[in-house]
Amino acid sequence: MGMVTQSGCELVVIGLGAMGSAALYQAARRGARVIGIDRHAPPHTLGSTHGETRITRQGIGEGADYVPLVLRAHQIWDELEAATGTRILTRCGALLIARPGDTADRGLRTDFLGRTLQSARTFGIAHDVLGTDDLRHRFPQFAIADDEVGYFEPGGGWVSPEAAITAQLTEAARMGAELRTQTIVTGISQHGAGVVVTLADGATIQADRAILSAGAWVADFLPSAMRPLFQPHRQMLHWFALEAPDLAPTWVNGPVYMWPHGDGQDDFFYGFPSLDGGLTLKVANEQYDALVDPNDFNRQVGADESRRFFDHSLAGRLRGLTPQVVKASTCLYTVTPDSAFVIDDHPDMDRVQLVSPCSGHGFKHSAAIGECAALRALDGTSPIDLSAFALSRQTGG
Numbered sequence: 001m002g003m004v005t006q007s008g009c010e011l012v013v014i015g016l017g018a019m020g021s022a023a024l025y026q027a028a029r030r031g032a033r034v035i036g037i038d039r040h041a042p043p044h045t046l047g048s049t050h051g052e053t054r055i056t057r058q059g060i061g062e063g064a065d066y067v068p069l070v071l072r073a074h075q076i077w078d079e080l081e082a083a084t085g086t087r088i089l090t091r092c093g094a095l096l097i098a099r100p101g102d103t104a105d106r107g108l109r110t111d112f113l114g115r116t117l118q119s120a121r122t123f124g125i126a127h128d129v130l131g132t133d134d135l136r137h138r139f140p141q142f143a144i145a146d147d148e149v150g151y152f153e154p155g156g157g158w159v160s161p162e163a164a165i166t167a168q169l170t171e172a173a174r175m176g177a178e179l180r181t182q183t184i185v186t187g188i189s190q191h192g193a194g195v196v197v198t199l200a201d202g203a204t205i206q207a208d209r210a211i212l213s214a215g216a217w218v219a220d221f222l223p224s225a226m227r228p229l230f231q232p233h234r235q236m237l238h239w240f241a242l243e244a245p246d247l248a249p250t251w252v253n254g255p256v257y258m259w260p261h262g263d264g265q266d267d268f269f270y271g272f273p274s275l276d277g278g279l280t281l282k283v284a285n286e287q288y289d290a291l292v293d294p295n296d297f298n299r300q301v302g303a304d305e306s307r308r309f310f311d312h313s314l315a316g317r318l319r320g321l322t323p324q325v326v327k328a329s330t331c332l333y334t335v336t337p338d339s340a341f342v343i344d345d346h347p348d349m350d351r352v353q354l355v356s357p358c359s360g361h362g363f364k365h366s367a368a369i370g371e372c373a374a375l376r377a378l379d380g381t382s383p384i385d386l387s388a389f390a391l392s393r394q395t396g397g
């Protein structure tokens, strides 16, 4: 094999999940000759971008460097909604419940409330600061402790990851992008003024540049010394039954929510309004001790795992929620040492960009990250400063 070679392409996008579908769409919009490749058929449930909902908010407590990305992402989704007639972004509001002056070590989310407020103030993001009583009055579905307060952002809410990927890929194809799904990339190399992408059947594609947006599989294409910087972690999503007829409208019409509670790493969860008329709520926590091989891990969620999460975080906080699991699934976070993003050139190939390992908080930025990556590849510059996401931040170099 190896005899089939396709050439004349400006850009190849490897992996068409959140980041890759966005990059492909933006490159196609600008008239580039572009090919997008995925080992599955996105949107699918085997990577990091499935499960109905992703939280979005613009006062980014993980750092002000992220705010320009999410501001632009919301604009792009609004444009895509208008172009495709599909619903992508639902601005139901985003609520952070926390203790003021919380000093617990939560990694990138240490002092999450303080840093969220700081980002919101710096960028003029509309928000309300809610005292304990205001919070209880306005959002009776949450059982708020006496020392907890709230940050509410009316323009926050949730994005449908499946709708976003579908809209981006459909528009990309309409604008001339070539899509190759069920196609595994096995290698990338750079030669002189171009790159060669090798597929599992031995065929090759020559292009001027490539974007590597392979999510949890990104390490397959990195030198071995760098692979430990991108660690796939198994995450779980749980849909628990609600039994609160009187509160059903409140849960249906409510905001998305994030809630750090105790002082430990496990003392955090987030969730969504009820999308099924008050029958269930989707809620989740985060695991940073569940390193897995993305090709071989337990995709089932055990009843004991859901129960432990319910007892530890949800019982006594979400009114009307019962421990009965209606549905559960797993998903992958690709976590860097400091949980920041990496959007930079590949360490060995300056015509290949690494775009994706986004440590569990990347979706809300993905439409803009794709645009920045596409413009870096096509024009050599990004409209948004990406220096905070340099690979050297992770390698210490």
Ligand SMILES: Cc1cc2nc3c(=O)[nH]c(=O)nc-3n(C[C@H](O)[C@H](O)[C@H](O)COP(=O)(O)OP(=O)(O)OC[C@H]3O[C@@H](n4cnc5c(N)ncnc54)[C@H](O)[C@@H]3O)c2cc1C
Residues within 6 Å of the ligand: 014, 015, 016, 017, 018, 019, 020, 037, 038, 039, 040, 042, 046, 047, 048, 049, 053, 054, 055, 056, 183, 184, 185, 186, 213, 214, 215, 216, 217, 218, 220, 235, 236, 237, 284, 330, 331, 332, 333, 355, 356, 357, 358, 359, 360, 361, 362, 363, 364, 365
């Ligand atoms: C449970 C969960 C909850 C989350 N919640 C939020 C949230 O509320 N808000 C938020 O902002 N972010 C959230 N995130 C993070 C966000 O979803 C991710 O950062 C983002 O979806 C990652 O997108 P990606 O494009 O990097 O990866 P993916 O979407 O997984 O895309 C990678 C693609 O590459 C393909 N691929 C891999 N290897 C190859 C190969 N060799 N050849 C061809 N194709 C290949 C895969 O098939 C896949 O389609 C969450 C993540 C998870 C898992």
